[in-house]
């Protein structure tokens with residue numbers, strides 16, 4: 001059998017993987033540590049029985065879009081939902097980039113931005129964050145000016161660093177993007193853990209799209225649901241590139257019903273932020289450097305041992321964190337997700353033992 005070779009431009013490319021090991025404490029993928037509220041799971045189970053299984057789902061996801069839109073105080077025409085915010089990112093890149101077009105990212109940042117850009121054949125132009133991992137507003141504007149991209153990504157709070165961009169960065173990037181005719185995509189997968197949001201700046205005349213996900217805050221990573229708030233014309237373009245009936249009936253229901261449990265979610269976010277503070281003070285007392293986080297994870301670097309040694313020491317104690325030690329600019333770094341109180345306590349105790 002002779003199969004076609006994979007596209008030449010992808011030949012050296014591998015997929016995106018986060019190693020999954022069987023451990024007791026999983027703090028490696030920034031998921032919520034708790035399942036969604038039981039009342040939500042019951043409501044969803046009831047609703048699933050009534051799905052018209054022989055029919056295609058509502059292609060426009062009308063009810064879900066209305067719930068998302070009213071949550072953000074925008075028109076439903078400014079909302080597009082898909083299978084995880086990753087599919088939203090893919091649709092944005094399919095619609096606006098591809099061969100002959102450029103995408104600007106500021107590294108280190110979420111790997112999928114440049115990964116999907118490469119998959120669709122776009123050229124990736126990389127700006128570097130400073131040592132504190134923030135984007136320099138002046139340098140960012142200059143880079144956008146020079147590169148003439150179609151899409152500019154800003155991830156805030158940024159994964160894997162946790163750092164939140166200042167309003168000055170967004171203003172500067174938006175100004176340069178407007179002049180370049182580019183769309184700014186702010187990835188707010190962790191937006192609920194921070195105190196500011198770019199959603200407030202989205203309107204019909206601003207080249208800004210803000211992506212969100214149910215995977216992290218909403219304890220619904222298994223559902224694969226994300227969305228973007230964007231100008232109506234952007235939403236129309238996304239509808240052009242997405243596959244028909246991409247969002248299945250159960251996912252639409254899950255997202256819609258989740259909004260009935262907003263208070264429980266808000267409480268969980270608050271509890272995680274409290275736990276994050278405890279984790280940060282615990283790390284402060286250990287020989288590690290860390291970066292300020294507006295998210296549900298913390299990036300840190302052990303001072304005296306290598307990142308690989310510490311990562312392995314944690315795995316030996318049945319605790320899994322993300323090993324970023326070999327990633328560019330993140331030499332020796334590990335990223336720990338905020339877990340339950342008990343999980344964070346186990347993590348801090350194990351880390352203390354390894355470093356002590």
Ligand SMILES: *Cc1c(COP(=O)(O)O)cnc(C)c1O
Pocket residue numbers: 030083084085086087110155158159187189212213214215216221224225226
């Ligand atoms: C986890 C994550 C996503 C998300 O994903 P889904 O496809 O919605 O699960 C997007 N952006 C960032 C920065 C993330 O960390």
